[in-house]
Amino acid sequence: EIVINTIHTTAKNNKYVTSKYTILSFIPLFLFEVYKQFNNIYYLANAIAGYFVQVVEPITNVLPIIFILVIMGIRELVEDLGRHKSDKEQNEKTFTIIRNNKQQQIQSQNIRQGDIVLLQNKEQVPCDCLLLSATSDTGLCYVSTANLDGEANLKPKKPTCQTDEHSLNEFIGKVITQPPINNMHLFNGELEHNGRTYFKLDNILLSGMRIENTSNVAAAVVYTAKDTRVMQANTKKGVKNSKLAQRTNKITLYTGVLSILLMVVFPIVSATQSSNFHLKFVTFSLESQVISNVFWEKVVVFFLLLAYLLPLSLFMSLEVTRLLNMGQAECDRNLRRADILQWQVQNPNKKLSQSPYSQESQYQKSVTVKNSICVENLVETDIIFSDKTGTLTKNQMLFHSLCDSESLQVVKIGEIKDAADQHYQVKRDYEDVNREMLFQLALCNTVIPQAKTVDENEIIEFQGESPDEIAFAAAAKVFGLELVKRNADSVEYVFRKNFEYKCKFQVLAVIPFSSARKKMSMIMQEVGQPVLEQHQQLVKEKLCVVKDGFAYLLPESMGLPGRMFVLSKGADSFLLPFCQLHGLEQQKKIEAAVERLSVKGLRTLVFASRMFDQQDWLDNWSKVSQLDEMQPDYITACKVIESKLTYNGMTAIEDELQDNLKDTLMSLLEAGIRVWMLTGDKTETAVNIAKSSGLSNYQAKYLNLTQTSLTSFKTIKRHVKDDESIVKQLLQSLMEEQKNLLPKSMHKQYDKLFGECLQINAKVQSKCSKVFSFIGNMFSCKQMNLKLQKQSSPQSITLVLDSTLYTLIKQYKLEPFFFTIAYYSTSAVCCRLSPSEKAEIVELTKKFVPNITSLSIGDGANDVAMIKAADIGVGVAGKEGLHSCNNADITLPSFRFLKRLIFVHGRFSHLRHSEIVEYSIEKNAILGFMHVVYAFLNLFTVQMIIDSMFLTLYNVIITLFPILFATITEKDVLDPEKSPILLKTFQLKFRPTGNFMLLRLLKSVYVSIVTIFSCYFLSQNNIHQDSVSSLGLESFLLLVILVVTSSIELFLHQNYYTFFTLAAFALLVVMVTGLTFFEGLTLTFGATSVGVFDQVDVGFWVKVLVISILNTMPTFMYQIIKRLWYPSNADIARRFVRKNGCIDPRKQTGII
Structure with missing residues (x-):
C-alpha cells in the first residue's frame, strides 16, 4: 500500500546506481576480486613467507605485488568512473513534484514513493507511476517506449482520474498493487480515491518512457529505483572474466602444483643429504641440525625460490596491454x-x-570501451544475441508497395521516408491511386499529427502507436489525403487534387490490434461538408457524392454518404478468411501477390471494409471494450464487425535496415559465429527482418515453435489431451525433421549434445558434489586445446520461437529439446520475449555449453538484462535513450561497427595477450628451472644462483617493457576484416593451448639445462672457488644470458617488425648496458657484485652469444619448418599480402 501525497520516512528514494564501487567499498571489494585468483594468493603467501626465511630480500617480493595492485586498481577506477558519471547524470535530473500538498523541485534521486510527479511534453518518466491526469486534445497521455521495447511509435495511456492542478495539491489517495516483479507486461492494482478504481498497464507510466504530444501529466509514484519494472527485469551484472585469463589461470595452476611438488621433494632430499654436505664442499661446514627442522626450513626456502616459476610480470603486462588495446579501439x-x-x-x-x-x-x-577485458573476448564469440528494432533496423518504416483490388498487381511506390517532406513530388503514374486504398491508408489508423517548426516553416509530423501506421499516413499524404488534426472522437483531413478540400470523420469505435487477433478495425462516419448549389456540379466531378447540400468524399463502395462504415486491416492469414472474395481465381491472385511481397522481406497487410448500421452494437461496445481480449463476449463482438468484409487491397512496408547490415551479418555468419535475434516484436515482423537482413536466406527451412504451430499440431494430435505431452511431441517431431536435414555424419554428435543437455538439466547437485565438481573443472584440461567445434549443415535452417512456446518449454522443463534444435540451426529468431526471457535464453546457452562465449547487443532498456547476462555486453547508442550503453561493456554508434571490432581489435588483442602469456610463462619457467637444475649441483642447499634484486628487476622491469613495446603493433594479418574465413579457422584453436604451452615448458627445461651446464663447464674453475667476485660475475653472466635468450625468443615469434619492435630491442640494450655498468658500483645488488664490471671482457660476451644461440636454435628451426612446410592460414594470408598487396577473399589463397 502506498499513500499518495503523504510521505513516510520508510518511503524508498529513486537513486539509480549501476557503479560497482564507492569510496569506502573500493579497497575491500577490489582486493576481494583480486585475491579470488589462485596466482594472486600464491604471490601474497610468497611475500609473507619471505619475512620468515630471508633467502631473498623481502622487499623484492612485496614491491612487484604493490605495483600490480596499483595498475589493476587504476584500470578498475577508470572503468567505474564512467559508470559513476552516467549515474550522476541520471540522478541529478530535476523534476517538479507535489509532496505533502506542496509543489517543489527536486532531483530524480530524491523522489520517493507516494510523490505526485508533474511531467511535461518530451520529459522522461523517472520511475514507475500511476497516471492520474493528462492534458491533451484527446484526453490521453501519449508516451514513447523506445527506451523500453526499442519502438519509437507512441502508446496511449489512460488517466485514472482527470484532476486540475489545484485539486492535485490536495489529492489524497491510496494505491494497492503487487510487490515489485520483473514482468513488464503485468501491472494491476486499485486506486482508492473517491471510491475504488481498478487500473492495469494501460494506466501506468514505466520508468524510461517519454511523454509525447501531452502538455501536462500528473502521476503518482509507485515504484522507485531498483523496484521499477526495468530494474527488476535487469539481472545483476556479474564479474566478466577473460576467457584467455581462464586458460592462463589453469596453466599457472598446473605450474603452481609442479612448484609445490618440487617444494616438498627437494627439502626431503636436502634434509637427508645435509650430513654429507661437508664431504663434497670441504671449504664450508655445517653445524649438526635436526632433520625435521632442516626439512621445514627448506620447504619455506624452496617455496620462495620456486615462486619464480609463476610469472609475476605477466599480470602487470596484461593490465597495461589491455589499457593500450582499449585506447587503440577508441581511437580507431x-x-x-x-x-x-x-x-x-x-x-x-x-x-x-x-x-x-x-x-x-x-x-x-x-566506439567506447568500458570493460577492457571484453575486447580480448570478442574474437572468441560463438553466439551473438541481437535485439531487432533499433539494433538491426533503424526503426524507420518505409512505405514500399501497394496492390489494389482491381489490378492485383504489385506497384512499387518508392521510399516515402518523411511525412514532413514538402518537396516530395509524386510521379504522375501514381496520382490516380485507387480511392478505396487511399482512404484505407489515411483513415484506418490512430496516428496523431504534430506541428513542428523546421527552418522557420511549420510542418506536420506524424506520431502513432505503430511505425506501420505512420508510414501509411505519410503515404496517404503523398497521394493527396493529408491528416491534419485528431481529437478524442474525430479526425480531420485535407484532400489535395488540383485544389484543396477539407473533410472530417467521426471515430465511433476502435477495436485495437493485438498479437492474438493480428488485425484491427475502426467504425467511422463521415461528416458532410456544406456546398453551395452553384458549386455542386463541380464538386461531383472532382470529388465523389453530393447529398442534401453536403459533399462526401468517401467512395460509395466503402459506405453510403453520411452512414457508418467499418475499416479493417490485418495479416493476410487472419483477415482474408473474413473477406467475401470473387471466386477461387481472385484468392489465388491475392496469395500470389502476398508471396511476391513477402519473399522480399516486406511486411504485408490486407485492407478490407464494409457498411455498418448496428447502433445497438455501438451501445454495447463501451462495456465490452473493458474486457480482456480473450473473453468470449469480446471475441463475439469482434466477429460481428470483422465479417462479410470487402477486400480493398494490400500494402507492403519495409523496416529500413542499419547501414551495411547485410554485409556485417553475412561476414559474421561466414566466420562461423551464430546470430540469434531476440526481440519483443511480433513473429511475422521478426521473420521478415531476418530474411531481408541476410540472417536467414530465402531457401532456409523454418522450424516453428510458435503458438500457431502448436495449435496446428494439437489438431493433428487430437487424441493427446495432456499439454505437456503435446509440447514434447512437437519438439521431438522438429528434432526428427532437423536430423533429416543434417548430414548423417552429424547425427551422432547431435544425439550426444542432446544427451549431455538432458543430464545437465536433470542434475541436482548437493553442496559437496558442487565442491568436487568445481575442483574437477579447475584441474581439467579438457577445454585447453580445442574450442567446441562449430557444426554446419548444407541446408540452411532457421528456428522461430515465440514467448508462448518458450513459457511452456520452461514450465515443462523441456529446455534440452529447444537448445539442441537451436544449436544445430543456422540462425534463430525468438519473438515476443520480455527482457528477463532474453536473459534466460542467454543463460541457457551457458548452462548447456559452459565454455561457450556469448555476446549480447541491443539499444534499449529492455536489452539490459541480456547484455549483463552475456560474456560480452554491447550497447548500441540509439536515438532514444542510453540505458543499454550505460550497462554495456562496449558501446557502438551502429551495429555495422561490430564487424571491425571483432575481426580486427578482438583478433589483435587476443593475439597480443596470448603472446604475452606464452612469453611470460616461458621466460619465468626458464628462471625457475635454472634453480632446479642448479639445485642438483649443490645438493639442494638452495644457494641463490642470481641475486634477489636482479631477479626482481628481471621479473618486473627488464622483461616487462620489451614485451609491451613489441606487442603494441603485433599482428598476424594486416587486414583480417576483409576475410571472415580467417576468423573461422582462428576460432578453432585459441592460444595459449595446452599442447603448445607444454612444448614451451619443455623448451624452458632445455634452455635451463643448456645454460647451467654450459656455464658450469666453461667456467668450472670459477664457479666452485670461494672468490666472491667470481661468484658475482657468474651470476651476472647467467642473468645476461637469460635476458638475451628470452628477448630473442620474443622476436622470433613476431610476425611483423615495426618501429615499436626496434624500440623494444633498443630499450633492452640500454637496460642490459646500464645494469652492466651500475652493478659493480653499488651494494644494491649484493656484495658479490662489487667490481664485476671490471671483470666483463670479450670472453664474457662470447659466452653470452654462444649459449644464447644454443638456447634459441630449437625455436628458430621450429619457425622455419612451420612457416615453410606447415603454414597456418595467417601465414598463407601474409604471403598473399606480400604478393598482391591485400587479402581478396574472392581469390584463391589456399586458406582452408
Whole structure:
C-alpha cells in the first residue's frame, strides 16, 4: 500500500546506481576480486613467507605485488568512473513534484514513493507511476517506449482520474498493487480515491518512457529505483572474466602444483643429504641440525625460490596491454560515425566540442570501451544475441508497395521516408491511386499529427502507436489525403487534387490490434461538408457524392454518404478468411501477390471494409471494450464487425535496415559465429527482418515453435489431451525433421549434445558434489586445446520461437529439446520475449555449453538484462535513450561497427595477450628451472644462483617493457576484416593451448639445462672457488644470458617488425648496458657484485652469444619448418599480402 501525497520516512528514494564501487567499498571489494585468483594468493603467501626465511630480500617480493595492485586498481577506477558519471547524470535530473500538498523541485534521486510527479511534453518518466491526469486534445497521455521495447511509435495511456492542478495539491489517495516483479507486461492494482478504481498497464507510466504530444501529466509514484519494472527485469551484472585469463589461470595452476611438488621433494632430499654436505664442499661446514627442522626450513626456502616459476610480470603486462588495446579501439577512425569523421576532415583546426555534434553523447559518436577485458573476448564469440528494432533496423518504416483490388498487381511506390517532406513530388503514374486504398491508408489508423517548426516553416509530423501506421499516413499524404488534426472522437483531413478540400470523420469505435487477433478495425462516419448549389456540379466531378447540400468524399463502395462504415486491416492469414472474395481465381491472385511481397522481406497487410448500421452494437461496445481480449463476449463482438468484409487491397512496408547490415551479418555468419535475434516484436515482423537482413536466406527451412504451430499440431494430435505431452511431441517431431536435414555424419554428435543437455538439466547437485565438481573443472584440461567445434549443415535452417512456446518449454522443463534444435540451426529468431526471457535464453546457452562465449547487443532498456547476462555486453547508442550503453561493456554508434571490432581489435588483442602469456610463462619457467637444475649441483642447499634484486628487476622491469613495446603493433594479418574465413579457422584453436604451452615448458627445461651446464663447464674453475667476485660475475653472466635468450625468443615469434619492435630491442640494450655498468658500483645488488664490471671482457660476451644461440636454435628451426612446410592460414594470408598487396577473399589463397 502506498499513500499518495503523504510521505513516510520508510518511503524508498529513486537513486539509480549501476557503479560497482564507492569510496569506502573500493579497497575491500577490489582486493576481494583480486585475491579470488589462485596466482594472486600464491604471490601474497610468497611475500609473507619471505619475512620468515630471508633467502631473498623481502622487499623484492612485496614491491612487484604493490605495483600490480596499483595498475589493476587504476584500470578498475577508470572503468567505474564512467559508470559513476552516467549515474550522476541520471540522478541529478530535476523534476517538479507535489509532496505533502506542496509543489517543489527536486532531483530524480530524491523522489520517493507516494510523490505526485508533474511531467511535461518530451520529459522522461523517472520511475514507475500511476497516471492520474493528462492534458491533451484527446484526453490521453501519449508516451514513447523506445527506451523500453526499442519502438519509437507512441502508446496511449489512460488517466485514472482527470484532476486540475489545484485539486492535485490536495489529492489524497491510496494505491494497492503487487510487490515489485520483473514482468513488464503485468501491472494491476486499485486506486482508492473517491471510491475504488481498478487500473492495469494501460494506466501506468514505466520508468524510461517519454511523454509525447501531452502538455501536462500528473502521476503518482509507485515504484522507485531498483523496484521499477526495468530494474527488476535487469539481472545483476556479474564479474566478466577473460576467457584467455581462464586458460592462463589453469596453466599457472598446473605450474603452481609442479612448484609445490618440487617444494616438498627437494627439502626431503636436502634434509637427508645435509650430513654429507661437508664431504663434497670441504671449504664450508655445517653445524649438526635436526632433520625435521632442516626439512621445514627448506620447504619455506624452496617455496620462495620456486615462486619464480609463476610469472609475476605477466599480470602487470596484461593490465597495461589491455589499457593500450582499449585506447587503440577508441581511437580507431574507422569506428567513428561517417558524418562526424567527414566534419573532422573538413574542419581540421576545430575541436569536436565546436561541431554540431557537441551535444550528443560520446556513445553516439564512436566506439567506447568500458570493460577492457571484453575486447580480448570478442574474437572468441560463438553466439551473438541481437535485439531487432533499433539494433538491426533503424526503426524507420518505409512505405514500399501497394496492390489494389482491381489490378492485383504489385506497384512499387518508392521510399516515402518523411511525412514532413514538402518537396516530395509524386510521379504522375501514381496520382490516380485507387480511392478505396487511399482512404484505407489515411483513415484506418490512430496516428496523431504534430506541428513542428523546421527552418522557420511549420510542418506536420506524424506520431502513432505503430511505425506501420505512420508510414501509411505519410503515404496517404503523398497521394493527396493529408491528416491534419485528431481529437478524442474525430479526425480531420485535407484532400489535395488540383485544389484543396477539407473533410472530417467521426471515430465511433476502435477495436485495437493485438498479437492474438493480428488485425484491427475502426467504425467511422463521415461528416458532410456544406456546398453551395452553384458549386455542386463541380464538386461531383472532382470529388465523389453530393447529398442534401453536403459533399462526401468517401467512395460509395466503402459506405453510403453520411452512414457508418467499418475499416479493417490485418495479416493476410487472419483477415482474408473474413473477406467475401470473387471466386477461387481472385484468392489465388491475392496469395500470389502476398508471396511476391513477402519473399522480399516486406511486411504485408490486407485492407478490407464494409457498411455498418448496428447502433445497438455501438451501445454495447463501451462495456465490452473493458474486457480482456480473450473473453468470449469480446471475441463475439469482434466477429460481428470483422465479417462479410470487402477486400480493398494490400500494402507492403519495409523496416529500413542499419547501414551495411547485410554485409556485417553475412561476414559474421561466414566466420562461423551464430546470430540469434531476440526481440519483443511480433513473429511475422521478426521473420521478415531476418530474411531481408541476410540472417536467414530465402531457401532456409523454418522450424516453428510458435503458438500457431502448436495449435496446428494439437489438431493433428487430437487424441493427446495432456499439454505437456503435446509440447514434447512437437519438439521431438522438429528434432526428427532437423536430423533429416543434417548430414548423417552429424547425427551422432547431435544425439550426444542432446544427451549431455538432458543430464545437465536433470542434475541436482548437493553442496559437496558442487565442491568436487568445481575442483574437477579447475584441474581439467579438457577445454585447453580445442574450442567446441562449430557444426554446419548444407541446408540452411532457421528456428522461430515465440514467448508462448518458450513459457511452456520452461514450465515443462523441456529446455534440452529447444537448445539442441537451436544449436544445430543456422540462425534463430525468438519473438515476443520480455527482457528477463532474453536473459534466460542467454543463460541457457551457458548452462548447456559452459565454455561457450556469448555476446549480447541491443539499444534499449529492455536489452539490459541480456547484455549483463552475456560474456560480452554491447550497447548500441540509439536515438532514444542510453540505458543499454550505460550497462554495456562496449558501446557502438551502429551495429555495422561490430564487424571491425571483432575481426580486427578482438583478433589483435587476443593475439597480443596470448603472446604475452606464452612469453611470460616461458621466460619465468626458464628462471625457475635454472634453480632446479642448479639445485642438483649443490645438493639442494638452495644457494641463490642470481641475486634477489636482479631477479626482481628481471621479473618486473627488464622483461616487462620489451614485451609491451613489441606487442603494441603485433599482428598476424594486416587486414583480417576483409576475410571472415580467417576468423573461422582462428576460432578453432585459441592460444595459449595446452599442447603448445607444454612444448614451451619443455623448451624452458632445455634452455635451463643448456645454460647451467654450459656455464658450469666453461667456467668450472670459477664457479666452485670461494672468490666472491667470481661468484658475482657468474651470476651476472647467467642473468645476461637469460635476458638475451628470452628477448630473442620474443622476436622470433613476431610476425611483423615495426618501429615499436626496434624500440623494444633498443630499450633492452640500454637496460642490459646500464645494469652492466651500475652493478659493480653499488651494494644494491649484493656484495658479490662489487667490481664485476671490471671483470666483463670479450670472453664474457662470447659466452653470452654462444649459449644464447644454443638456447634459441630449437625455436628458430621450429619457425622455419612451420612457416615453410606447415603454414597456418595467417601465414598463407601474409604471403598473399606480400604478393598482391591485400587479402581478396574472392581469390584463391589456399586458406582452408
